[in-house]
C-alpha cells in the first residue's frame with residue numbers, strides 16, 4: 355500500500371501534462387490517480403479539498419473534506435471525520451460514498467465513488483490518529499460532537515473552540531470520536547475541458563484492479 359501519501363511532509367512536484375498526452379486513455383487513468391495522490395501531500399493542490407456526497411430520503415448531502423490518503427495501487431481514497439457527525443449514518447445506511455474533485459488549472463474534474471467502510475478504533479484508525487497533529491485534534495475533543503447546539507453558548511468562542519491548552523496526552527481522548535472513512539473506488543470519471551473539445555473518460559474497477567476504460571461523449 356502506498357502509505358507515503360499519509361504525511362504532508364514530502365510534497366511531490368506538481369504534475370504537468372499536455373493535452374495530446376491524454377489521447378492515451380491509460381495515461382489518463384494513471385494521471386487521475388497521480389493527481390489524487392499529489393492532493394494528499396500537497397496542501398496547495400485544488401484537489402486537497404474534495405466534496406463527498408451521501409444521500410438520505412432522496413436528497414443529496416454534500417460537504418467539503420480533506421483527502422487524507424490514497425492507495426493508488428488498490429484504488430482507495432480516505433478522509434477523516436468524527437464518528438458523531440451526521441454523514442456517518444448516511445454512509446452506514448448506503449455503504450457508499452461519492453467524491454468530487456476539481457482542478458481548474460489542469461481543467462480536470464474527477465467524479466468517483468464506491469463501497470465505503472468506516473474504521474473506528476481499529477488498527478488503521480490508530481495509524482491515522484498517530485499521524486494527526488495535536489492542534490487538529492481540537493474538534494474531536496468537543497463534548498457535543500459536530501452539528502449540535504453548543505453546550506455552553508455563553509462562554510467566549512476562543513475558550514470553547516480554539517483553546518489549545520490541552521496536552522498531547524489529553525488530546526488522546528479524541529481518538530474515541532475519530533474515524534477514518536475508506537472508499538474502495540469502483541468507478542472514476544474524468545472530465546477535461548478544452549477549447550479544442552472537451553474529453554470524458556470512465557474507468558471501472560473490481561477488487562482495486564482496472565476492469566475497463568471507456569471514452570464517453572462529453
Ligand SMILES: Cc1cc2nc3c(=O)[nH]c(=O)nc-3n(C[C@H](O)[C@H](O)[C@H](O)COP(=O)(O)O)c2cc1C
Pocket residue numbers: 403415416417418419420421433434435436439440441442500501
Ligand atoms: C476546507 C474544509 C475542510 C473540511 N475538512 C473536513 C474533513 O476533513 N472532515 C470532516 O469531517 N469535515 C470537514 N469539513 C467540514 C465539513 O464540510 C462538514 O461541514 C462537516 O463534516 C459536517 O458534515 P455532516 O453534517 O454532513 O456530517 C471541512 C470543511 C471545510 C470548509
